Structures are given as structure tokens and as C-alpha cells.
Amino acid sequence: MSTSATIPMSEIETERRIGGVGTSIVRDIPRIDLSSFEDRKQEIADALWSAATEIGFFQVYNHGIPQGDIDRAFSLAEQFFALPTQTKAMLPLKPGTNAGWEFREQVRPSTGTPDHKESFQITLPRMTGLWPQDADIAGFQGFLTQFEHQNWLLGMKILSCFAMKLGFDEDFFTSRHDPSSPDYQCTLRLIHYMSMGNAKPADFDNWRAGAHSDFDCLTLLHQRAGEGGLQVCPGKDVDSGAWTDVEPATGYVTCNIGDMLMRWSDDKLLSTLHRVRMPKPGEYLGERLSIPFFCQANRDAIIQGPDKKYAPISAQNYLLERLQANFAALQKAKSS
Numbered sequence: 001m002s003t004s005a006t007i008p009m010s011e012i013e014t015e016r017r018i019g020g021v022g023t024s025i026v027r028d029i030p031r032i033d034l035s036s037f038e039d040r041k042q043e044i045a046d047a048l049w050s051a052a053t054e055i056g057f058f059q060v061y062n063h064g065i066p067q068g069d070i071d072r073a074f075s076l077a078e079q080f081f082a083l084p085t086q087t088k089a090m091l092p093l094k095p096g097t098n099a100g101w102e103f104r105e106q107v108r109p110s111t112g113t114p115d116h117k118e119s120f121q122i123t124l125p126r127m128t129g130l131w132p133q134d135a136d137i138a139g140f141q142g143f144l145t146q147f148e149h150q151n152w153l154l155g156m157k158i159l160s161c162f163a164m165k166l167g168f169d170e171d172f173f174t175s176r177h178d179p180s181s182p183d184y185q186c187t188l189r190l191i192h193y194m195s196m197g198n199a200k201p202a203d204f205d206n207w208r209a210g211a212h213s214d215f216d217c218l219t220l221l222h223q224r225a226g227e228g229g230l231q232v233c234p235g236k237d238v239d240s241g242a243w244t245d246v247e248p249a250t251g252y253v254t255c256n257i258g259d260m261l262m263r264w265s266d267d268k269l270l271s272t273l274h275r276v277r278m279p280k281p282g283e284y285l286g287e288r289l290s291i292p293f294f295c296q297a298n299r300d301a302i303i304q305g306p307d308k309k310y311a312p313i314s315a316q317n318y319l320l321e322r323l324q325a326n327f328a329a330l331q332k333a334k335s336s
Contacts, residue, residue, distance in 0.1 A: 027234075027244040030055055031252065035062035037157060045161035052162070052257055056234020057272050059252040060158070065150045067251060070222055070291075073147050077190040077289050079137045080120055091120070091130045098187045099126035115209045116278075122148060122188040124179065148188040151293035152179060155186070155218055158255065159295060162218075166265055167306045173217065176301035176315075183299040185315075193229070193288035196279055208288070209276035214258035215322050216296040221255070223248030227288040229277050232256065235270025243275075259322060260297060260315065266305035 030051035034044060051058035080088070085103075093100035103118040122144060131141040159173035177186055193208045208229055223230065231243040235257075246254055256272035279285050297303070299316035313321075 023240075023242045024231075025242045025244060027055060029244075029246060030058040032058055032060050033062050034060050034064065034157065037064075041161065041164075045164050048158060048161045049165045052269050053236075056236055056270060057232050057246070057254070057256045057274075059249075059254050060154075061252050063154050063253055064157075065147075065154060065253070069147060069150065072143060073190075073222070073291055074224060074289055076137060076140050076144060077120075077192070077291060080132060080140065080190060081118065081192040081289075083132065083136060087132070087136060088118075088120075091132065093121060097126045098123040098185065100130045115276075116203075116206060117191055117193045117208060117276075119192065120190045122190075123185055124148065125182050125184055144188065148186075148293070149179070151188060151220055152177070152186060152295075154253070155220055155293060155295040158220075159218055159261075162261070162265070162269065166268070173295075173297070176297045177217075177295055178298055181298050181300075183301075183316075185296045185299060187294045187296060189292050189294065191290045191292070193276065193290075195287045196285045199285075204278045206278065208278060211273050211275040213271040213273050214256065214294060215260060215319055216258035216294040217261040217264065218295040219256050219258055220253050220293040220295070222253060222291040222293075224289060225250050226284060227286075227290075228283070229279065229288060230254070230290075231275050231277055233273040235262070235272060238273060258294070258296075260303065260318060263310055263318070264303050264305050266307040266309035268305075 030047070032044065032047045032051060037044065048058065088101045088103075091101045093102040093105070098121050101118070101120045104115065124145070134140070156174045156177065159177070160170045163170055163172040178184060179186070196203065211233070213235075221230075225248050228245065228247050230246045230248075232246055233241070233243050248254075256274060257269045259271045261269055262271045276288070296319075297315040299314065301315045302312050303315055303318055304310065304312040
């Protein structure tokens with residue numbers, strides 16, 4: 001039994017190793033219908049488990065979030081990122097909070113360079129003083145608080161299926177992602193990848209977002225049709241270094257397993273490496289918006305899988321150790 005939650009450096013080295021161009025292959029992306037969820041739950045759970053373990057990522061449809069609400073969330077994101085820099089800078093992301101605005105501050109061990117993006121992160125218990133004023137964007141806080149909850153409901157549906165397959169109670173993960181707790185740390189993130197329309201040739205040598213896996217249990221990703229660039233490399237295929245483009249499609253939410261659920265499942269579910277590449281010649285060069293929701297367990301939740309492969313650890317300490325491992329990898333990348 002392992003006594004530490006530290007991510008082995010070999011895993012982070014894998015992110016660096018396959019952070020280059022690599023090869024591209026076509027993989028069938030499972031698309032799973034969530035309609036009549038309660039009546040079809042066992043069938044849906046089987047399909048989700050198969051997709052997560054055999055392919056490594058999947059998309060869901062008939063998921064319960066109205067397209068009109070998704071469109072409005074993107075509209076509000078556009079309005080936010082169009083605000084003057086000095087206005088956004090009054091809402092800064094502070095270390096360890098996952099709340100607020102940042103501009104090109106996220107550096108991946110796989111690249112050693114900042115992602116070519118800005119983002120605004122919403123973690124509800126930590127948002128005091130971080131919401132834009134209604135005078136700047138009318139209805140921003142109210143609507144995105146509602147949208148955050150819609151994504152939480154969808155995430156908990158999917159996680160309840162994984163709980164069943166792991167032998168836990170169906171509400172196992174729901175109770176450990178409790179929005180009423182001050183330890184709640186799910187995050188809704190608005191991301192703006194800047195336009196490459198006036199970029200210099202050297203800018204295309206970098207990545208919009210370098211290769212990485214997410215620290216959370218499950219990520220739900222909303223994309224807009226025509227704004228591609230997302231690539232995935234499933235955990236089970238990581239040694240191949242082969243990437244697959246995931247084109248955005250209206251009505252579908254793209255899902256990937258994170259490191260936290262990988263540990264909680266005793267490595268039955270492998271986290272998914274993903275990145276956002278630069279546009280290729282002849283492709284759309286404009287800005288790209290995406291909205292992920294990170295299902296991240298409450299800080300006081302205890303992580304231990306059904307087979308007890310790893311020692312129990314709180315979600316808070318797990319994330320701290322994951323961040324420390326990431327920092328160590330960055331330092332190593334800078335010195336090499």
C-alpha cells in the first residue's frame with residue numbers, strides 16, 4: 001500500500017515527454033445518451049465505464065443543460081474578457097484559491113511556457129469581492145451561479161454511475177462534492193484563448209494549452225462549434241504519444257477523468273492527458289472560448305478506493321501534494 005499521494009515524477013515526466021507534436025490518430029469518441037437517466041441508469045453506467053476504461057474519454061448528450069443556457073454562458077464569457085484589463089485586474093486569482101482572473105499565468109511542465117490564454121475561475125465559497133459589477137456585466141453573478149449548479153448536477157449524475165461501478169453507494173461522490181460546505185471546491189472556469197489572426201510565426205511554435213491531466217475527479221467541457229484545437233491522449237495509450245482531435249459539436253459535453261478519480265478508483269479509471277494546439281494553416285485563427293467545470297471533492301473528503309490500493313488522504317492534502325509535484329517538475333524543466 002502506498003503511503004503518499006504524491007504523483008510519481010515519472011507521470012509528470014510523461015506529460016513532458018509527450019508534450020511535443022507527437023503523432024495524430026483517429027479514435028472513435030463514445031457519445032452517450034443520458035436521456036431517461038433514472039430509468040436507464042444501469043445501462044448508462046455500463047456505457048460510461050466502458051468508455052472511460054476502454055477509450056479514456058467520452059461525450060454526453062441529452063444531458064439536461066439547455067443549449068440556450070450554454071449559449072448565454074458563452075455570451076457572458078465574451079463580455080467578461082472584453083472588459084478593460086484594469087477592470088479584470090481588480091478581480092485577481094490568488095494562489096491556492098481557484099477563484100478570480102489570471103492572464104497567461106499557467107505554466108505546464110510539458111512545455112515550460114505560459115498557456116496562451118486568460119481565464120476567470122468561479123469557486124463559490126471563495127468569490128467574495130471577485131464578481132464583476134452589474135454595471136460592467138448585467139446578471140453575470142446570478143446566471144453563472146445557476147450555470148455552475150447545472151454543471152454540478154450533470155457531474156454528479158455521471159459520478160453516481162462511476163460510484164455504482166466501483167461498489168460505492170450511488171450518492172458517494174455527491175456527498176463528497178457538497179455545495180453547502182465551506183470546503184466545497186468545484187470550479188467553473190471561463191477560458192479565453194487569444195486570437196492568432198495577427199500572431200507572429202514564432203507564436204505558433206507554442207501551445208494554446210500544454211499537455212496536462214486535470215487534478216480533479218471529472219471535467220465537463222463546453223466548446224463552441226468551429227473553435228477546435230482540443231486534443232486528447234487517453235491514459236491507457238499514453239506510451240503511444242498519439243493524439244486525437246476532439247472537434248466541438250453543439251449539444252455535446254466532452255468529459256475526461258482526472259487524477260483524483262484515478263486514485264479513488266485504485267487506478268481502474270485512468271486520467272486523460274489533453275492539450276489545446278495552435279491552429280494549422282487554413283484553419284480558423286480567431287479567439288477560442290471554452291467553459292470547463294471541474295468536479296473536485298470537498299477539501300475534507302477522504303480519498304481511498306474500494307481496494308485500498310493507496311493510503312487514505314484528504315482531498316486538500318492530495319491537491320497540495322499534486323501541486324508540489326507539479327512545481328518540482330517545473331523547476332526541473334527550467335534547469336534542464
